[in-house]
Amino acid sequence: MYTRLTTIIINRVYKRKMNLEKLTNEVFKETDEIINEFGPRLAGTKSDEKAALFLHDKAKKFSDKSHIEEFNINKGAFFGWINILVINFTAGVVLIWFNLYLYAAILSLLSVIILIVQFIFYLPMIDFLFPKRKAHNVHGIIEPKGEVKQQVIISGHHDSAPVFNFFIHQPNLYNLRTTGSIGLVILMFVTTLVAYFLKIETFNFILNIVLSAGLLLVLQMWFFVSKKHATPGAGDNLIATNVAFKIGEYFFNEKKNGNGLKNTRIIFASFDAEEEGLRGARAFVKKNKKMLTETKTYVLNADCLYDEKELFFLTSDLNDTVKLDDKLISSLLKTADKLNLKIKTQKQALLTGGTDAAEFGKAGISATTLIGMPWTNSNRSPLYHTPNDVTSNVNKQVVTDTLNLYITFIKDND
Numbered sequence: 001m002y003t004r005l006t007t008i009i010i011n012r013v014y015k016r017k018m019n020l021e022k023l024t025n026e027v028f029k030e031t032d033e034i035i036n037e038f039g040p041r042l043a044g045t046k047s048d049e050k051a052a053l054f055l056h057d058k059a060k061k062f063s064d065k066s067h068i069e070e071f072n073i074n075k076g077a078f079f080g081w082i083n084i085l086v087i088n089f090t091a092g093v094v095l096i097w098f099n100l101y102l103y104a105a106i107l108s109l110l111s112v113i114i115l116i117v118q119f120i121f122y123l124p125m126i127d128f129l130f131p132k133r134k135a136h137n138v139h140g141i142i143e144p145k146g147e148v149k150q151q152v153i154i155s156g157h158h159d160s161a162p163v164f165n166f167f168i169h170q171p172n173l174y175n176l177r178t179t180g181s182i183g184l185v186i187l188m189f190v191t192t193l194v195a196y197f198l199k200i201e202t203f204n205f206i207l208n209i210v211l212s213a214g215l216l217l218v219l220q221m222w223f224f225v226s227k228k229h230a231t232p233g234a235g236d237n238l239i240a241t242n243v244a245f246k247i248g249e250y251f252f253n254e255k256k257n258g259n260g261l262k263n264t265r266i267i268f269a270s271f272d273a274e275e276e277g278l279r280g281a282r283a284f285v286k287k288n289k290k291m292l293t294e295t296k297t298y299v300l301n302a303d304c305l306y307d308e309k310e311l312f313f314l315t316s317d318l319n320d321t322v323k324l325d326d327k328l329i330s331s332l333l334k335t336a337d338k339l340n341l342k343i344k345t346q347k348q349a350l351l352t353g354g355t356d357a358a359e360f361g362k363a364g365i366s367a368t369t370l371i372g373m374p375w376t377n378s379n380r381s382p383l384y385h386t387p388n389d390v391t392s393n394v395n396k397q398v399v400t401d402t403l404n405l406y407i408t409f410i411k412d413n414d
Contacts, residue, residue: 018407023250024400027242028391030058031234034158034242035390040230043159043273043280044075044133051158052136055270058245062252063140063268071272071283073135074127078277079162079225081118081126085111085185089218092188096208101196108189115182120319122277122354135159135276137284139269140245142252144261144414150296151265152410154247155281155356156240156303157274160233163226164385175378179351181221184214231389235373235381239394240302241270243402250407264414265295271356274303278318281356285363292365298328299367300406301357306373306381308398309342314369316347317358324357325366332368335409341401343370351377370405372398 034051041048052068059066088111092104117125138158166174188211195204248268254260271280285292313329316322329345336343348354352375360367372395373381383389 018250018404020400020404023246023403024396027239027246027399027403028394028396030242030245031238031391034238035232035234040232041158041160042075042162042230043135043276044073048159048272049134049136052138052270052272055138055158055241055245059138059140059248059268062142062249064143066140067138069137069139069284069287070134071137071280071287072132073273073276073279074124074130075133075276077124077127077130078118078122078275080130081111081114082221082224084114084126085181086218086222089185089188090215092192093212093215096192096195096204096211099204101192101204105189105192105196108185108192111185112189115185118277120350121321122318122358124277135272135280135283137269137271137280139267139284140248142248142255142266142268144263144265145255146262148265148295149263150298151267153267153269153297153299153360154244154406155269155271155299155301156242156244157237157271157280157356158233158241159272159275159280160231160238160389161236161275161385163229163231163387165223165226167380167382167384167386171382177217177220178224179377181218182351184211184218187211187214229387231385231387234389234391235306235383235394236304236385236389237274237302239305239391239399240402243302243305243399243406244268244270246403247406247410251410261410261414264410266410274356278354278356278359281359285359285365289363292360292363297360297365299357299360299365300332300409301355301367301369302371302402303355303369304371304373304375304381304384305394305398305402306383307395308372308401310374311342311370311372311398311401312344312346314348314355314357314371315345317361317369318348318354319350319352320348322354322358322361324361324368328366329368331413332405332409335412336405339404339408341405343405346371346375349376370402372402
């Protein structure tokens with residue numbers, strides 16, 4: 001049993017050995033370098049592609065093998081359900097004034113189905129309606145000194161998000177606007193079916209008034225996602241990408257100096273198109289399925305590293321539809337405890353989205369994501385998906401703690 005003094009001593013020894021301050025400063029410097037050079041990086045754009053090529057050039061310098069893998073996305077499809085929801089609800093309001101309740105019910109049901117398939121499960125139901133673009137995953141591989149008995153993937157994503165206008169204008173109304181609009185669509189489906197079958201004139205008139213008033217809320221959803229502006233994407237999620245690459249560089253240098261890992265292969269990765277519904281991680285798992293399944297694999301993903309006081313591991317992902325690995329998380333928490341790091345666990349709530357770990361979890365691969373901000377429907381970082389997502393708004397300590405945790409965990413479990 002470690003005493004607090006022992007814990008502090010161990011933590012300081014690890015910090016000296018790894019020079020965590022230097023590694024942390026390099027993560028921030030390299031993140032700023034990419035943002036200054038390429039700007040916001042919506043998946044499928046030239047700036048995003050250039051950032052991927054830049055990362056691949058970096059990976060070549062400190063890996064035994066490096067890869068850049070191209071795949072297709074349908075740009076804008078992931079948030080396309082929002083526009084369909086608004087259009088169908090508006091059309092439904094028009095239809096009910098002509099007593100065409102069944103058609104309004106069909107349109108609202110279609111909206112709900114698309115919402116569930118496209119956003120709850122992140123499946124490509126409407127992707128074919130959107131333009132095809134190229135996106136790029138990047139990863140480097142560092143082999144151990146001896147036989148490979150396990151491999152650890154450390155990952156982030158380099159694409160940045162479109163600006164969420166609701167987080168900039170009246171953010172206190174975010175939950176009402178989003179959840180309220182979805183609730184109104186469900187209400188339309190149920191009540192228009194009732195109106196169609198019962199044909200009660202007074203009920204129908206009141207319903208028409210209520211749903212017409214609801215249109216004022218639903219129409220705002222059209223402006224939820226900016227069509228023109230993307231974020232700089234520092235905390236979400238270029239910091240995590242550079243943490244992954246810095247860990248790769250660290251272990252590559254350790255290997256050069258004769259202190260390489262014995263039986264653990266390191267894969268440091270940056271996925272693309274996370275903000276387009278985890279399409280990059282999905283493409284990576286599909287392309288590398290054999291490599292991922294023939295050797296025991298652990299995925300240490302990171303996302304939204306803003307504040308060390310908010311750190312937690314996801315126990316589920318993808319709107320709580322994918323279970324992540326409790327044993328892996330338990331092992332990570334033991335390492336965190338040894339380093340005196342305060343890290344909690346949390347499941348991914350419905351309608352809060354997903355992270356790249358979900359695609360690995362779906363494939364039966366041990367995975368989790370470390371997050372450094374509040375993540376609920378009613379509370380997230382004020383920087384999240386806004387133009388203020390720059391390195392000066394990311395705490396250095398959260399990067400130091402993540403580097404310390406992941407490097408120590410890998411060493412202790414080699």
